[in-house]
Amino acid sequence: MTRPVIAVLDYGIGNLRSAQKALERVGAESFLTADAAEVEAADGVVLPGVGAFGRVMEAIRDTGVDEIAADAIARQVPFLGICVGMQALYESSEESPGVEGLGVLPGRIIELSDEVKRPQMQWNQLHSTATSPLLAGLPQDAWVYFVHSFAPEMTDDVVATCNYGGDVVAAAQRGSVMATQFHPEKSGPVGIAIIANFVALCDGAS
């Protein structure tokens, strides 16, 4: 049996290496790329992201990663957006008014409550709101690591939330598109289990 091949989309921003290393840890073959042909040959695609929404979207468009991502999603290849990579999948963000997201998931990105410190930079517990293969088999109220000041608004795609000055969207899924506001690649054994779930889906889809 060959190892599933996962493309980590590299548009020049952020710590992409951690995602790649976590994928390799669970037995996937993983590489950083912004090459359409390489992504087309992959069994799964990861879109990481850190920083401001506007700057991330600009870099995604400048490198052609927007079309590469749209193509992979259209082919229903398992797709995982992480942190601002999750936010990029939505239509827009309060952080960067006027900047369009990829629009794969309906809804917009909103700022966290001003009654709590921002960014939320801590471990927090996942509360499952719908079943998703991405979060299958996790312990109840599993702890994962968040670092963000914005998050998606509540929509039908949400599969998990955390509590930080109110309910905050933590994970979403719509068909083959999955997304986490937290960092599974930085969430210890729980995060590794989530990455393993994703890789298993990629394996099944290929």
Place this chain on the structure above:
Amino acid sequence: MTNVARVIPCLDVEAGRVVKGVNFLDLVDAGDPVELAARYDEQGADELVFLDITASSDQRDTIVEVARHTAEEVFIPFTIGGGIRTVDDARRLLRVGADKTAVNTAAVRRPELISDLAREFGSQCVVASIDARRSSDADAPASGFEVYTHGGRTRTGICAVTWANEVERLGAGEIMLTSMDRDGTRDGFDIELTQTISDAVGVPVIASGGVGTLDHLAEGVVDGHAEAVLAASIFHFGEHTIADAKNHMLSRGVTVRPPQ
């Protein structure tokens, strides 16, 4: 719940090796930062901080290798500080897998470094490290808390509260606040300093300097209002594990991610 306090062991690294008399009896190589990082991760550390105290510039690249190997072995967030003067210095560390970079002296000298880093990598990558001392002479700021640089040796005349507000405005995502009066004393955090800064800013504060007991860790959160607590010697010398620290904090009513 809303605030979940983080427990962060700090490793001083010189030329790629942990220093400060580390004393893990059952570690073959007690001075290897990646091995220590993996051990703290297993014990339930929420994050790690590596401070590069390498003096000679020709050995500066060793910290990049520490970051690279840590990212291969440890799947929790880690920060690298010490000697970061430019956006490119930070980029090299982030590219190999560091999650955040901490800046101190270089940012006091050139505050735009913080805004440059925040613009380039996002605020979540930028930790402003502030070393403060109490001072009361004629040159002291009105708050009585003064910013020091160069590892606590050089006074600046700058008020620590004003500087904390300024680094937040410039785009730092977090403040690592060290009391240079308490650092190394094991007398506990400077609670008044910690609370003053933590209440003055809207970003998370990591309390640092002076931890000698597990109670001190809880005090940093309960009385100091810090979002995270950093300690070195109580963990390095094997007196306490991270799990001990967290169980104690839980018993004091502090919310933490429980040890695995």
